[in-house]
Amino acid sequence: MMRTALLALALVSLSFADGGPPDWVPISLLAVLAGLGVLVIFYLISYLVEAEQMRAMATSEMWQVFVTGVMIAGFVGAQALSTEVFAQAFGGAFGAEAGVTHIDYAEEVAASMADAQWNQLSEFMNGIVIPMGNLASIGGTCTFFGAAFSYAGCASINIPFSSASFAARVMSTALMAVNSQLVLLRLASSFFFPVLMPFGLFLRTFHVTRGVGGFLIAFGVAFYFVYPISILVTKGMFDKVSKPVPGSPGIDAVSVDETFNYEQLYTFDVPADSCDPFALDYGYTETQIQNLMDRERMDALLYLFFIGGLFTTALNLLVALSVVRALSRVFGAEVDVSALARIG
Amino acid sequence: MVCADLSWVYSLSVLSLGITLIVIGVAYALGQLLSNPQFNVWAKTEIFQVFVSFFFVILVIYLNGSFCTFKYSSIASLSPHAEEYSHPQILGDDNVMDAAGKYLANVAYFIKTDMRAARAVYGVMEEASRYTRIPCMPAITFCFYGMNGYNVRPYSGFSGWIQMLGFSLYTDTASYLTVLVQMGLLAFISGGGIMAYLPFAIIFRSLPFMRQLGGGLLAICISLFLIYPGLLVVESLFWNPYSMLGDADWRSLENAAEGISGGFTHGSYEGIVGAMASAGAVAWGPVGAAIGAAVGALIVVIIEVATHYAGVWEQAGLEGAMQAILRAGPISFLSATFLFAFNMIAIGASARELGRLLGQEVDLSRLMQVV
Numbered sequence: 037m038m039r040t041a042l043l044a045l046a047l048v049s050l051s052f053a054d055g056g057p058p059d060w061v062p063i064s065l066l067a068v069l070a071g072l073g074v075l076v077i078f079y080l081i082s083y084l085v086e087a088e089q090m091r092a093m094a095t096s097e098m099w100q101v102f103v104t105g106v107m108i109a110g111f112v113g114a115q116a117l118s119t120e121v122f123a124q125a126f127g128g129a130f131g132a133e134a135g136v137t138h139i140d141y142a143e144e145v146a147a148s149m150a151d152a153q154w155n156q157l158s159e160f161m162n163g164i165v166i167p168m169g170n171l172a173s174i175g176g177t178c179t180f181f182g183a184a185f186s187y188a189g190c191a192s193i194n195i196p197f198s199s200a201s202f203a204a205r206v207m208s209t210a211l212m213a214v215n216s217q218l219v220l221l222r223l224a225s226s227f228f229f230p231v232l233m234p235f236g237l238f239l240r241t242f243h244v245t246r247g248v249g250g251f252l253i254a255f256g257v258a259f260y261f262v263y264p265i266s267i268l269v270t271k272g273m274f275d276k277v278s279k280p281v282p283g284s285p286g287i288d289a290v291s292v293d294e295t296f297n298y299e300q301l302y303t304f305d306v307p308a309d310s311c312d313p314f315a316l317d318y319g320y321t322e323t324q325i326q327n328l329m330d331r332e333r334m335d336a337l338l339y340l341f342f343i344g345g346l347f348t349t350a351l352n353l354l355v356a357l358s359v360v361r362a363l364s365r366v367f368g369a370e371v372d373v374s375a376l377a378r379i380g
Numbered sequence: 381m382v383c384a385d386l387s388w389v390y391s392l393s394v395l396s397l398g399i400t401l402i403v404i405g406v407a408y409a410l411g412q413l414l415s416n417p418q419f420n421v422w423a424k425t426e427i428f429q430v431f432v433s434f435f436f437v438i439l440v441i442y443l444n445g446s447f448c449t450f451k452y453s454s455i456a457s458l459s460p461h462a463e464e465y466s467h468p469q470i471l472g473d474d475n476v477m478d479a480a481g482k483y484l485a486n487v488a489y490f491i492k493t494d495m496r497a498a499r500a501v502y503g504v505m506e507e508a509s510r511y512t513r514i515p516c517m518p519a520i521t522f523c524f525y526g527m528n529g530y531n532v533r534p535y536s537g538f539s540g541w542i543q544m545l546g547f548s549l550y551t552d553t554a555s556y557l558t559v560l561v562q563m564g565l566l567a568f569i570s571g572g573g574i575m576a577y578l579p580f581a582i583i584f585r586s587l588p589f590m591r592q593l594g595g596g597l598l599a600i601c602i603s604l605f606l607i608y609p610g611l612l613v614v615e616s617l618f619w620n621p622y623s624m625l626g627d628a629d630w631r632s633l634e635n636a637a638e639g640i641s642g643g644f645t646h647g648s649y650e651g652i653v654g655a656m657a658s659a660g661a662v663a664w665g666p667v668g669a670a671i672g673a674a675v676g677a678l679i680v681v682i683i684e685v686a687t688h689y690a691g692v693w694e695q696a697g698l699e700g701a702m703q704a705i706l707r708a709g710p711i712s713f714l715s716a717t718f719l720f721a722f723n724m725i726a727i728g729a730s731a732r733e734l735g736r737l738l739g740q741e742v743d744l745s746r747l748m749q750v751v
Contacts, residue, residue, distance in 0.1 A: 154703060154706075158699060161537075161540055161541065165537045165540035166535070166537030166538065166540065167537060168537060169509070169533075169535075169536035169537025169538070169539060169540065170532065170533070170534050170535070170536055170537055172536060173512075173532055173533035173534075173536035174530055174531070174532045175530065175531050175532075176529070176530045176531075177514075177528060177529065177530070177531060178528055179528055197537070200540065201537075201539055201540040201543050202543070204540040204541075204543065204544065205540070205543040205544050205546075205547055208544035208547065208548075208706060209547060211706055212548075212551075212706055212709050212710050213710075215706065215707050215709070215710040215711075216710035216713065216714060218710075219624055219710050219711050219714050220714065220718075222624060223619070223714070226618060226619075227615075227618045227619050231614065231617070231618045232614070235614060243733070243737065244730075244733060244734055244737060245730060245733070246733050247729035247730050247731075247732050247733030247734075248603075248607060248726045248727070248729045248730035248733070250729070251725060251726055251729040252726065255722070289534075290532045290534060291534070302518050303517070303518050304517050304518060304528070304529050304530075306530045306532075313530055314530075364729070369729045369732075369733070370729070370732060371725050371728060371729045
């Protein structure tokens, strides 16, 4: 019974989380009260067993509870500041509606970036990669009384096709990075800040668990305040350079149904002007290279996926993790976040 | 997963305590015998440290009991997601170790489903990309020229999707293995494996020049044993990958894996019949048109029979599945790898603080790098 009570005391900080997103302030206050309660018990025991050292430690730890209370007040102010001032300022600068918090707006920004990238990826695949692969696969066959030859006269289109496939793969990597950013933001708003931070405040009140407590607080704060703001800032930087993405070229591939079309009633012709395997014309490949390497489209795509997807995501994560490292020291923990940075 | 019986740790720890006390007693006796005050001072200092170590061992065994008697139902109401876990279901009677293990099993199930979806779409794309068409040319000859003409793989460009799926599968596999490693680590911890170091820690902490090693061992054992399962249970309350995917009924990825059916069209059947009828009409007039239409219908039947078992795929469905997979991949990665690294860093921070208390600076950064 006592053991369950002790464990329940440790988890009591989460008791306000029932129903909807938990409100971190009462959870944190309850965490501090729980920590205070435990220290009071220790203090009383120190009188019971006449342990001066224990009493001194309990008194010293009381100060840490006080410091934690000050931290909560600071976080309340910071959250209000970020919601009322930062969100207005950043939201106004980037076009958010009034009343939208910085983290909600950052989620919106990340989701719109993911949608934009998916649309471009889908268009790139359907407009360039798939038709180009279709053309590269065209071959010709001629048989006469058992003698035959076949010729893959369009196979050289595989050169731009391979590059296009690789580019699409890199684009998908960038898209996954943006999706990761979105998931991290949801984690920050639903888990890191409202759950882990109060848990960290509770753990921080005890000497033995001060390290892990400080780390959890730093993580919650960095990913709730700094990470979304970093996303908004990098999005603002991203939007400074306007690069409209032009549509895909109309590559004239062989459609699935075309091979049975009425127009082919009298002819052996390949129903794709972009490549005829019997024509032995290397110009087909050059046309497709030009289709792929269209300067305007490639610049815009590179900017959207490399800067908007990979670079800004890595930058945002690095900023947040640097703040985690610095804040951990402030809150009494020394951690090496290089493992997380490597994952990022 | 059941809570391990740690009475053997208790027995060994008592034995270690006894051995260490004997060693200290011998040192004290030697100090008296040789009138060497250094021995006496050392013995008096160490006897206190032995009991400090033993206190921590008792604390761990006591908290292990708390973890084992704890009921998940007492905190499940805090969670908006607890009832959604169904692979396997986290029961109200589950203790901390069981709940942590089942949470990891649910994450593993999510990633495995993601892998299944990616693998299924990968397979479909592979098949589709190799699908070759050799048209009947020219149509007016009723296909008498056989294989003459051109051939094409109309979905050959799907290999672009395949490359993406390969990357996604690679990420998912790494994530899945990471979760399996975590399950193994949890089993090792909850099975009491890591507790085997505790008796050694008691002895080492009291031996000359070995205080740091003993303190470090004790700090690592306690941090791993207490913090890791606790963090997993807290994560299970507020972090559910299916909710993050926006799929509380756990179906969208399975649909992506199983629901891709239907078909690539093997050509417009009306087009085939129409082309043959036109060819017949050119050759023999209305009668020829009828014959051509019949030939066309025969071709359609042959195609139907030949491709009956091939399955048919909808390109639009495949794209939807791709989008779901590209969204699920990061969730798998963050659930498995990012949170694992986060947990390990938290454990490292705890071990460092505890190690300081026990007289040793514990640096788990190497372990983090291995992770």
